[in-house]
Amino acid sequence: MGTKRHFRVWRGDENGGDLQDYQVEVNEGEVVLDVIHRLQATQAPDLACRWNCKAGKCGSCSMEINGRPRLGCMTRMSTFEENETVTVTPLRTFPIVRDLVTDVEFNYVKARETPAFAPPADLEPGEYRMQQVDVERSQEFRKCIECFLCQNVCHVVRDHEENKRAFSGPRYFIRAAELDMHPLDAKGDRKEYAQAQQGLGYCNITKCCTEVCPEHIKITDNAIIPMKERVVDRRYDPIVKLGRRIFRRDQLEEQGTRPGPLLAQEPSHHAEPGADGVKWNRQVAQGQAAAVDENGRLPLSEFTFDRAAAPSPFGDDVTFPLPPDDLNYHHSNKWDT
Amino acid sequence: MTTNRIERHHYDVVVIGAGGAGLRAAIEARLAGKRTAIISKSLFGKAHTVMAEGGAAAAMGNVNSNDNWMVHFRDTMRGGKFLNNFRMAELHAKEAPERIWELETYGALFDRTKDGKISQRNFGGHEYPRLAHVGDRTGLELIRTLQQKIVSLQQEDKRQYGDYDARIRVFAETTITELILDGDRVAGAFGYRREDGEFLLFEAPAIVLATGGVGRSYKVTSNSWEYTGDGHALALRAGANLINMEFLQFHPTGMVWPPSVKGILVTESVRGDGGVLKNSEGKRFMFNYVPDVFRKQYAETEEEADRWYTDPDHNRRPPELLPRDEVARAINAEVKAGRGSPAGGVYLDVSTRMPAETIIKRLPSMHHQFKELADVDITKEAMEVGPTCHYVMGGVEVDPDTGATIGQVRGLFAAGEVSGGMHGSNRLGGNSLSDLLVFGKRAGEYAAAYADSLPARPKVSQALVDTAVDAALAPLSRDGENPYTLQQDLQAVMGDLVGIIRRRGELQDALVRLAELKERVAKVSASGGRRYNPGWHLALDLRNMLVVSECTAKAALEREESRGGHTREDFPAMDPNWRRLNLVTSLEGDEVLLSRKPVPEMRPELITLFDRVELSKYLTDEELAGFDALAEEASN
Amino acid sequence: MTTTATRPAAGARPRAAILAKTLRTDRWWASPLGIAIILAIFVIYSTVRIFMGKHYWVGEGHYLTPLYSPCVSKSCVPGSSHFGTPLPKFPFFIPLGALVFPIVAGFRVTCYYYRKAGYRSLWLSPQACAVREPHAKYTGETRFPLIFMNSHRYFFYLASLVLLINIYDAVLAFHGRDGGFGLGVGTLIICANVALLAGYTLSCHACRHVVGGRLKHFSKHPLRYRFWTFVSKLNGRHGTFAMASLLSVMITDAYIMAVSAQWITDLRIFN
Structure with a gap:
């Protein structure tokens, strides 16, 4: 009953990779993620791919199918021609981990930088009263399943890595809009924050985020543009601005609004092993903590410890020198020349 | 690396x-x-x-002020x-309720009632709108x-x-x-x-x-x-x-068609909001499956059931809102009797009962999900649903x-x-x-x-860490079976033999096969390296799946009655004596041990929240005598 | 063929090594190309027309083309100045529509829909979703000159005034040959154009914000909530209004030009 279809799947990691061809069986009513699973079960057991719910609710299986950012579980095979080649690649905006899996840490970093809901000080739990019409706008944005397709498709970071520092992306603009429109949120400067720290001004409203959103959230029309307009209220309204000049409010606010901090970690890695065989791209393991005694202290006395001398501060499972393969640094040897 | x-x-x-x-x-x-x-x-x-x-579910009483924790407690126990x-x-x-209210202070935005409180909806098994x-x-x-x-x-x-x-x-x-x-x-x-x-x-x-x-x-x-x-x-x-x-628990209504989305749930609120179950003959069959314990609370005619949606105080609930196991069992019976859909389920229909806008308003993600995943428009046609492990x-x-x-x-x-x-x-x-x-x-x-x-x-x-490291690395260095095959075999055993309806012979058979699988899983191998390798991850998970499956199969074989999420074809009735027992499994070495343990007895002020008639369906005579004594004490 | 990972910027971890600009297989270039052509036609047409300086007024039906409205210079053809002629004669290089044209153009250029259309079709930033854009650097609307895109609000206010003038022009176009009430095909075209322009102006995002979008509590402002709901509905079709009104302005102007130049005669339906 199934037919053989031609798939091209990107396989590789940060050292490089390419599109590999597969002939795979496809049955009626299947989606692309089903086919990826069949590949795993039959031809490529170690093909890396994220997925969870397989129902378009968790937003894990984001990938690019024939060049378009999609959820694998929401792309029906019946949308392709019988003899059409289906090309599946990982998201192209984020660093690659392996095969179809990318490191989406960028989004979590931005999430942490976005100020959280500020509960009103005078209300106890259970005393919140909100009207449905007032929560509806924010509810639309809370439909977000965090598939990060909008973050991936946005050309501001997709085509310009250097903007990642200053630009939070559509997902966090709708978060800012959600909180700014929240009837009980007690924080008043979300618009200023969006403009100054999240890089709202980078958006040029080309609406790709709205186009790819699997939840059909009107990201641009209902969140980004209203936020831009709210910023206009505050920042570009000449009358308000003049008033601020006179009362010197602007200087107070500028203090709190400097460009966003750097990503938590942006190690400068090279893609390929250098001439000296050092793998620059290797991820460094966290610093090791040494074993402690039951009081939480390092055992310093030989009498109470199972070996002579102090334990290694790097833990027992590390022996020196480390094999060169494990290193991702190289002595500069600047004295050599 | x-x-x-x-x-x-x-x-x-x-x-x-x-x-x-x-x-x-x-x-x-x-x-x-x-x-x-x-x-x-x-x-x-x-x-x-x-x-x-x-x-x-939280008894906040925002929609119906008769609700309180005691009613919720009763519903849960029932x-x-x-x-x-x-x-x-x-x-x-x-x-x-406190936990729900707390969420609002974290920023949650629930749907609201007219007076601005958290809105609550009806759901199977809950006496008042509570969700x-x-x-x-x-x-x-x-x-x-x-x-x-x-x-x-x-x-x-x-x-x-x-x-x-x-x-x-x-x-x-x-x-x-x-x-x-x-x-x-x-x-x-x-x-x-x-x-x-x-x-x-x-x-x-x-x-x-x-x-x-x-x-x-x-x-x-x-x-x-x-x-x-x-x-x-x-x-x-x-x-x-x-x-x-x-x-x-087998959710009574999971999608059975198309095959790729088999198992995806159709929320119960589809039924709470007016969806009805029909068999291939177009008959609303749930009226035939109301068990005696529930007879009093559920409507007997379609007319009464339909009135309930608008006037719940003066009508009894439609049988589509029976607890999920009853619904699952009814669907199973209909399918076994040959009145199922082509894909082995039954039809869940809202399209003929509400205007399209209402459906989209009330069940937005349901509508969206069906449209996107299966190209089925629930405002125009019925869904094909069946029991799903949930x-x-x-x-x-x-x-x-x-x-x-x-x-x-x-x-x-x-x-x-x-x-x-x-x-x-x-x-x-x-x-x-x-x-x-x-x-x-x-x-x-x-x-x-x-x-x-x-x-x-x-x-x-x-030493223990070293053992754990060895165990984790073992599948990578072995040359054995593909973990995906093993998982499929395990799923087949559990689905076919320890599924929704169980029999002694099948359960015994399942235990034999699980023992075989245990030996095969011990030799599972994964190709590729350690970096994001789903084959290796599955190989490590299999061991967990297997031991838990064994616990389920052993306990299912032991419990010789049908109750809630456990249905024995050879013991179709509920047995009050079994109600007093929990089955406890533990591990000794590699061996799953099974023991019986009495269910803790309810405190007097809790058990007296129930109607004697209701209790009589669950409790042994001995326990009922105890209850009567309590009631008498209270009335004196 | 194994390609090595591309590093998009110094200091960042490598992304998947895919060299293709895009792997999209659909005709993603068709829509931006089409819009680019329409925009180019409009720009060329309107430039030619604005500097033409004639054929903008049809005395018989009192038709005034929107490109020249309001005509307030002493250079205007008699009858076309509905608001008098407070301004002196313009030299040939200042078009008669100079007063209003910047407002209308500014309103369209800073419009959220045209920003999308323009950035995609003309500026290629990006030309389509998930297609690599050709620019090496990008700062969006954070600095001069694009930061002025944020002035859309003020263009909206001014454009609303222009819309009122256009409506007034449309009312005057119900002018019969005998001086009383009359109706010609030109009147209908002008009215349709004004309707589309009104739709375009009212459905604007700035309008949506001003009428109610800025509120935090809709429940406390039921009337403004209703306005907002209405504008939101229109707003869903903002792009359609934008393109349709662009075409209708061209058609209206072309019709009036043709009648005024007597290439065709206006078909009168009544008087």
Whole structure:
């Protein structure tokens, strides 16, 4: 009953990779993620791919199918021609981990930088009263399943890595809009924050985020543009601005609004092993903590410890020198020349 | 490029699982001042909790002021067929409203009533409208809210200590394969990070299990790949007990067509809002399947049932709103009688009962899901649905108040689906979201208190860590069977032989096959390296799935009656004597041991909340005599 | 063929090594190309027409083309100045529409829909979703000159005034040959154009914000909530209004030009 279809799947990691061809069986009513699973079960057991719910609710299986950012579980095979080649690649905006899996840490970093809901000080739990019409706008944005397709498709970071520092992306603009429109949120400067720290001004409203959103959230029309307009209220309204000049409010606010901090970690890695065989791209393991005694202290006395001398501060499972393969640094040897 | 180096971390409380229960526990532990780690098997915020659609049950009485915790308690016990741990059901009913209100202070936006309170909706098995909801994506709202609360705590820490991770840190895409013990105390957890395959060791005196369920052992399931019973298996191997493992909930209405989305749930609110079940002859068959215990509360004619939607005070409920196991069994019977749909299900129809706009308004994500996934427009045609493995009532046996596991180990806590007892033999819809909030909080709170109470931190022995490393690496170096084949075989055994309707012969057969599978799983191999290798991850999960499946099969064979999520064709009736017994499984070496344990008896003031007529259907004569004595005492 | 990973910027971890600008297989270039052509036609047409300086007024039906409205210079053809002629004669290089044209053009250029259309079709930033854009650097609307896109609000206020003038012009176009009420095909075209322009102006995002979008509590402002709901509905079709009104302006102007130049005669329906 199934037919053989031609798939091209990107396989590789940060050292490089390419599109590999597969002939795979496809049955009626299947989606692309089903086919990826069949590949795993039959031809490529170690093909890396994220997925969870397989129902378009968790937003894990984001990938690019024939060049378009999609959820694998929401792309029906019946949308392709019988003899059409289906090309599946990982998201192209984020660093690659392996095969179809990318490191989406960028989004979590931005999430942490976005100020959280500020509960009103005078209300106890259970005393919140909100009207449905007032929560509806924010509810639309809370439909977000965090598939990060909008973050991936946005050309501001997709085509310009250097903007990642200053630009939070559509997902966090709708978060800012959600909180700014929240009837009980007690924080008043979300618009200023969006403009100054999240890089709202980078958006040029080309609406790709709205186009790819699997939840059909009107990201641009209902969140980004209203936020831009709210910023206009505050920042570009000449009358308000003049008033601020006179009362010197602007200087107070500028203090709190400097460009966003750097990503938590942006190690400068090279893609390929250098001439000296050092793998620059290797991820460094966290610093090791040494074993402690039951009081939480390092055992310093030989009498109470199972070996002579102090334990290694790097833990027992590390022996020196480390094999060169494990290193991702190289002595500069600047004295050599 | 990976090595056998182990990344070590020290925490006060480690929470395994980043679903609702895990996040709630972590928030509580962090609020108690403990350094807390959250281990998430997939990305942060992708937990299976997002799949819960209907809502969170809490007797706030916003829609019907007659509702209170006692009614909720009664509904929960009735739904669980009186096998519930009464203390858990009591705590749950009492504390659920507070937990829901708390979410609003974290930023949750529930649907509202006219006077601005949280709106509540009807749901199968609940006497009053009780489920706080957001459209049909309540689980997503809950997980997002908790996730954002954790972020806000991290922001606090950042302000105070200059580091987001100072007191609460999320380890995404990290799987725990083994708990490390120091004698009978928990000392740490060992696992790997998916991204690079590196090993991690968390040294912590208190560990909270919140790993969810076991559905991946079944062929047709709504559960994601994560649901491999990790927490159940970790607890077993650490010396804790599992109870009630024979009770699995099959959601009555999962999609059966088209095949790729087999198992995806159609929320019960489709029925709560007016959807009806029909067989291939177009007949509304649920009227034929109302069991005697429920006869009084359910309508007998279609007319009465239809009136209920607009006037619930003067009409009885439509039988489509019977507890889920009754509905699942009815559908199964219809299909077996040859009145099913071509794909082996029945039809669930809302299209003929409401205008299209109403359907889209009330069931937006349902409509969206069907349209996108299956190209079916639920406003125009009926859905094809059938029973799907959905939830496991059984789980780690815990102390009701603290969430501490019962058995041979200290310092281990469990909350959410991985814990057992709260739901008895069957869970009411909407009770799981409130369950994980109530007991997540308690587990976090008491895990923090336990960590404080210890005079000294337990020690992690290197030998145990080495064993764990070897076990984790073994599949990579072996030359054995493909893990995917083994998983399919396991799913076939469980789905065919330990499924919704069970028989003695089949269960015995299942145990034999599981024993065979055990030998094959011991030789499973995974090709490729350690870096994000799903084959290797599955190979490691298989061991957990297998031991938990064995517990289920053994307990199912032992319990010779039908009750809630356990239906024996050879013992179709409920037996009051069995109601007094919980089946407890534990692990000794490799061997699953099964024992019987009496169900705790309800306190007098709780049991007298029930009608004698109702109790008479569940209790033994001896127990009823006790009840009568109590009633008499009260009237004197 | 194994390609090595491309490093998009110094200091960042490598992304998947895919060299293709895009792997899209559909005709993603068709829509931006089509819009680019329409915009180019409009720009060329309107430039030619504005500097033409004639054929903008049809005395018989009192038709005034929107490109020259309001005509307030002493250079205007008699009858076309509905608001008098407070301004002196313009030299040939200042078009008669100079007063209003910048407002209308500014309103369209800063419009959120045209920003999308223009950035995609003309500026190629990006030309289509998930297609690599050709620019090496990008700062969006954070600095001069694009930061002025934020002035849309003020163009909206001014454009609303222009819309009122256009409506007034349309009312005057119900002018019969005998001086009383009359109706010609030109009147209908002018009215249709004004309707589309009104739709375009009212459905604007700035309008949506001003009428109610800026509120935090809709429940406390039921009337403004209703306005907002109405504008939101229109706003869903903002792009359609934008393109349709662009075409209708061209058609209206072309019709009036043709009648005024007596290439065709206006078909009178009544008087």
